[in-house]
Amino acid sequence: MKILIVEDELKTGDYLKQGLTEAGFMVDLARDGVDGLHFSLTENYDLAILDVMLPGIDGWGVLAGIRRSGKDMPVMFLTARDAVDDRVKGLELGADDYLLKPFAFSELLARVRTLLRRGGKAPTDPFLRAANLELDLMRRRVSRAGQRIDLTAKEFALLELLLRRQGEVLPRSLIASQVWDMNFDSDTNVIEVAMRRLRAKVDDAFEPKLIRTVRGMGYVLEDPTCVA
């Protein structure tokens, strides 16, 4: 997967490139709108991440150029300005997502993966698995090492999300919006508590431990035996 980042802020650009590269993507970094547009037209990218305020051509201009050339890869905007008009403009020009600075890197990563997955086929397998954990989407049942586990509806949804995005660190805000449809940053430890209760049911009595807290970033479900 190849990603283009157009970001004039030096540190942000470097860290984005490093973070996305380490997450397994091939990343090109352009420092201004002119280079960015040139890169996006000459190379084939699966995703472009554009800062709105850029020297040369601004983010809107780059996006317009990309769409004019007929390329339809997903485009995500990064901006420090939170104006409704900006969002509307971005969406009208054909942007696919919009992330407000400051953002958590885990949030960016989760959204990048969502955008890259979009358009892919929905998995037809009604079972989601990790190690000896199995989630049956049809019957809405969960079992671990052959043992049935009772979960509430929200716990089920939470576990489903973690399983679908195995190996990805999911930030709290993403979990809140995907599982509970709460799109505001909660000032309580709701997710923490919910996660603790889920782990008590799914992980505590079993080995290996699947759900892990990544401090400062979020939660991840992965089979430790598969991780190199």
Add this chain to the structure above:
Amino acid sequence: MRSVSRISLTQRLTLMFVSAASSVLLALGFVIAASVEQHFEELDMEVLSGKMELTRQAFLAVTSHEGLTQFTHQLAQSLVGHQGLEVMVIDADQSVIFATGNANFSPEVVLDQATRTPGRSGSWTQGSQTYRGLAAQIPTATLDSNGLPVNVYVAVATDIAQHTAYLSAFLKTLWLFVAAAVALTGVLGWAAVRRGLMPLRTMREQAQVVTAQQLSHRLQMQHMPVELAELAQSLNDMLARLDEAFTRLSDFSSDIAHELRTPVSNLMTQTQVVLSRPRDVAQYRSVLESNAEELERMARMISDMLLLAKAENGLVVPSRETVDLASEVRALFDYYEAVADEKNLQLSLSAEGAVPLLADRLMLRRALGNLLSNAIRHADPDSCVRVALGQASNALTVTVENVGDTIAPEFLERIFDRFFRVDPARQHADGTGLGLAIAKSIIVGHGGTILATSSGAVTKFTIKLPHTPKLT
């Protein structure tokens, strides 16, 4: 259009004065001129018709052609002394029987006027002279061969040169006077307007004093005319609003600076201490993780502050949709269920009589979420957090109550203030200290009110929302 609108008020008013004064004076001038002229005409007519009547009476006494000739001589005698008065007598054959010295009018004119418009004066010219004349057909007592009375045609005319001269002199004076009056009105009007607009200048001078540092300055209204006092009042109101907004803005910035200072200083100290000597990887990792958490809280605070800033500028209600509060509260219960369970709290909703309302769903959910999370956080373990939806006159009510420490009245007043915490020691224990402030600004943004009460270990928040909220 632009050039017209750029004319100064003084010029504009002066122009209006001048045009109003000149139209009135011109109209007056025309009326005077016309009535003077008419007056002269009447005077002339009086003289002329008197003479004509005398002549008529006299001719009735004439019984023969000889008598006619004789009579006309007598007539000539009697007319001597009437300067400017001319008489001409002709018979039906247009031959002149008698004429005074200067009377040499065309017989056709005399005949024509006598037959067509007897009794009305006409204007006759003869050489350079202009006369006002009266002509009439007058029967005599003399009979012709057919036994009918012989008619003569008499023209009486007076020279009007004097009147015309007088009139034109009079009109000249009149128009001169009108012109002078118009000019004078202009000058006086200009002076009056300038003087009248003096309060405007005073006002401008006062307004120039107002700057960002002196927004508390107000226009003095004691000596202002009523019309300007109203304007000044509006301007003062505007200043008051600006002042308030400005104060709010600067409070806001200083709040941000103050609240960010502590976490930034923590981050700096922590990072610098760790960097001051080599450490093992686990220690670096732990500091980075702690930094990440702190930074995340700062980021959240910034976005909360931005939301508040928008709310205070009336920008929080971008959309209107039908919101079912009961289902919103149930969704929030779902969300907070685990946290409530931890403290063994019961979450209860009574939603009798709740009706849907028009509002921004996400914003309202956020406001209720903040209240609920606040209630759960401060609830005593094993107690109950109650949400009730109801109706009051013309409004929807939402109450959120929890059992916990009673909040002192002096704290209750400030509970919706930014960064206010009842217990300062809990500064960083949870949240950004903006939850209730955000809730309040969202409710106010929907045209509603929110009130906090606390007594007997029960703390209660009461929201009133109008059914059809006004945009603020």
